[in-house]
Amino acid sequence: MKSIRNYTWVSIIAILLSATAYGEQTENRLDLMPWPAKVELSAGEYRIDNNFEVEITGHGTGRLNRAAGRMLRKLSGSTGLFFSQDYISPDSVVRNPSMEIHVDRRGHLKLHEDESYELDVTPVRVLLTAKTDIGALRGIETLLQLLEADSAGYYFPAVKIVDYPRFPWRGLMIDASRHFMPMNVIKRNIDGMAAVKLNVLHWHLSDDQGFRAESRTYPKLTGMGSDGLFYTQAQIKEVIKYAADRGIRVVPEFDLPAHSTSWFVGYPNYASAPGPYSIERKFGIFNPVFNPTLKKTYSFLDAFFKEMCRLFPDHYMDIGGDENNGKQWNANPEIQQFMKTHRIPDDRSLQTYFENRLIPILTRYHKKAMGWEEILNPGLPKSAIIQSWRGAQSLEQAAQLGYRALLSKGFYLDHYMPASTYYLNDPLPDTTSLTDKQKRFIIGGEACMWSEFVSPENVDSRIWPRAAAIAERLWSPDSVRNVRDMYRRLKGVSLELESLGLTQIKNQAMMIRRLAAGRDPAPLTNLVNVVVPVELYARATTRHYTSYSPLTRVVDAAVPDPEVARNFAFMVDDLVSQASANP
Incomplete structure (x- = not known):
């Protein structure tokens, strides 16, 4: 059999030079992502011109009006056409609509809300129908992806699409604690989420390296625990509204009892060891942990969560619960005596005690608990959601016990795996041991962007476009898994995301120019085009990184x-x- 060694170096060089264009040498097919449940192409197309107008019928909502207006602005920007319809309001009168959007009712931002839609494009009109305005928002994103052009102008190909999500929870977790992410970063990533039909922003707001949400009840949480980098309550409300306008829920995470150093900088009396404490600058698993034996701990948390539960409208509040090493508990004689008196045998059981006192506080304020799989302990209410970061065993265990569960293992974007790896990772693989009844407890998954080694400058390139592949895994039928075709469509999606303001393409060129320091950046660009960041967490072993370390090198x-x-x-x-x- 012939070996690759038989090909000349000239052939290999030619391959490398043509690699950039290789992905384009395929048939002209629809560039939709996520791929819809049912797609039926027809002959012809709907041609777009300056007279393109939209009419909303049925149960119109302000959210839908604004989404349709954004659609018009996006189409106008993409085509250069001057539409006569500037915006859409309840009083808009359209005599000859090019597109009709019909919805039955207003959608609610909650788990299991109907997000289905049908899109029918013919040569004479575009019809989008949905049971809820949230479903219509999903259909609008599909229509925008259908836009094509030829020598005669811009058009939508004639097609009938029936679409609905495979899983109801399709999230993106952004860690704003280890490195703070300003408002513009959060909002542009919400736009990216909407474009690929992700529907939950999981906002990681506290960790050892910083407390990022303003508390008026306990102002020293941000006054001393944030370096002045935090979101005011007005900004949090702005993000929630911005996300809601795009059919996206916002679930906050306040991690405890561990990962809690930033809490204790201002309030050391609730820790399990004496202070003083300072903001953690390094990354890893650290000792500070809440003292679960003190009544005042729960009074403190009651007042805090009362405030946060009023601020965040979603039904779920994430309490973290992960990576408690128990060292402070083991070193504290009073805690050890408490465990002996109450017959608490070990640290895990003590954490169960803590959670069993914390979760009723959330319940009192009409919230349900969510947390990493470490909270899956006796006494946990069945209303809780388990987020698995260790893998199939804990995910299936949760479902077998009757808990809703979602997968993040295999969706860690900071592991820097290729999109294909995330794409083939499935919350319900063919190898699952779950029964059909138990499978219903698997509600989806979340892409996770932990921020040890990302900054506002390069975070988009760590999330996108790979998160779009995860979005497809969580939305599309499980039979959609052709990796080559996914990559073909992913290229177009990345360009679409850039047009929304995401910086995963343009910021790389800027960073390379800065590294070149006034010299020709082409050689460095050629190198960067064929290397990848260090995978998993191996980078942390090469030198001592802190939250102040530069993230401006070639690896970044x-x-x-x-x-x-x-x-x-x-x-x-x-x-x-x-x-x-x-051969």
């Missing part, structure tokens, strides 16, 4: 899963396959 400019390197690998695979087929 390089993107996970670079297109040139990937296309080169595909071409080599194809050559080897051809050689095997023709």
